[in-house]
Amino acid sequence: MNRIGRRWAAAFGLALMTAACGSGDTTGKGEQVSPIQRAPTPKSEFTAEEIEATLDALVTEINEGAIEPMQMAILLKEIGGFFTPITTGANRAMGELGVTGNVVGHSGQGRNQQERAEAQGEQIGQAVADGAAGIGVSPFGDAIAAGIDEAVAGGVPVVTLDTDAKDSKRSIYVGTISESAGDTAGKTLLALLRPAPGTVVIHGADDPSWVDGMTRMLGARRVLEDAGYTVVVRPITWSPGGEVADVEAMAAQIETADPPVMGLLGLHNVSYRCAMAAEAAGATELPVVAFDFEPKTVEYMRQGLIKATHTQRQYYAGYLVPYILYGIKIIGPDATKAILAPRMVDESRLNVGLDVVPWDKVDEYDTFLDSISVTQ
Structure with a gap:
């Protein structure tokens, strides 16, 4: 890791310590005392400044609310490969928020898209049963809609990422348009x-x-x-x-x-x-x-x-989802969407955008990825 990356890692470690202390220091009502703090993202020509500003605005509004502990689950098609940066971003955000929960891959059940979607629906149901108050999921297909709708009907908001389930009752899709x-x-x-x-x-x-x-x-x-x-x-x-x-x-x-x-x-x-x-x-x-x-x-x-x-900015997709779920819990879905508006293409889809990397900027892009501890 280069010197920038080491400075970022140190800042991230401090943010994790702060979040952990905050989640343990509560009032009699069980509310978290310490405000949410994001670790600063290293500056680069590839830093997504619009997304960074939107996240900062969301955190500011969240900190005006009654900050509370939360359990969430992030369900991905897999943990490695294309989803490695998503996993990194989601874990980092959950650490900064001080929430409990896990980022997990698919259950391994099912040999085709339909069967895997059905198994993923069962994962959603299990997450709800285990106490998740918010769920992020990368759907295998439309068959997952029933599981999403059941969770939402039970008061658990769902955010999709990377792929969408547009005919479900999910709150927001986060990813490439x-x-x-x-x-x-x-x-x-x-x-x-x-x-x-x-x-x-x-x-x-x-x-x-x-x-x-x-x-x-x-x-x-x-x-x-x-x-x-x-x-x-x-x-x-x-x-x-x-x-x-x-x-x-x-x-x-x-x-x-x-x-x-x-x-x-x-x-x-x-x-x-x-x-x-x-x-x-x-x-x-x-x-x-x-x-x-x-x-x-x-x-x-x-x-x-x-x-x-x-x-495709997979890291930012993974990083945004826990913050959005937490925002929905603390300030509500409408207020959260209003803050996300600069990145929304319609009322329910958030575009993380693309990094355009010229052939002579490969080393600079590698340095940026290293600085946020991401393997692309």
Whole structure:
């Protein structure tokens, strides 16, 4: 850990000690005496200043209320991988708040999406039975709605993160807004392209059953088509052998497209395949823009073959949820949503936004992640 990271860790440790003392120092009514204190986030060009300001405003309002102990549960699809930064953020926020509870992965039950969603619904029910007064959950699918609704009917608010259950009675969704993410990615590539006409290859989703993937692709496609480019979509091949199939298909598009290909845009974690396709076609001069911060993506960025990538701020999604649940308990849902308004895209969805990382800022982004003890 670098010196900035060590200073942050020391501040975080102090905040944890303060929160722990506060939760034990109570009045006769069981109210927490010490105010909530957030550990300061290190300053960087990648610090999400708007989210930081919104959180500070929420904490200020919470501290005006009757601060109380709280038990909560954060239920994720898994603890590692993509969810590692979410886990880090959620645990950090719960420590600062001095609440009790756990961040846990799925139960391991179920072989498909439907069965896992049903098992996750049972996890929600168990969390309520164990005394949780607020629940954060990353849903496997719509089958979880019944479990969410039952918890809400029993007076336990639920906040979704990363993926949504929009037809349930959850209070707020926290995460990436797919259309906005696609729009941002499209504009990042657009700034690197030669003037139209020309073809752009999007490596993404074209299956309407995958709503988030499809919406992200349509957001990017709209930006590029509005600028006069012809867009062709190469659907991601997730099955074994998918990398070879995708690279060969996109290389063929580069070699044969009319009008000629001007650039490539990947919208998911395997978007480094776009750079592989450009290499295979002998067209490494084409601008390639990616999504997520996979090791292969970083490798191609360091070579200058991927010009920028977009990361989804998983850490902030995990960090926000406990604060939102605590805000709902102390100042109520309406007051909490009013404070969150600068980051809300509608009455129930909060956009954590994206970090746009240029190819020549990889080291700076790594330093930022290190400073908040996050593995992306």
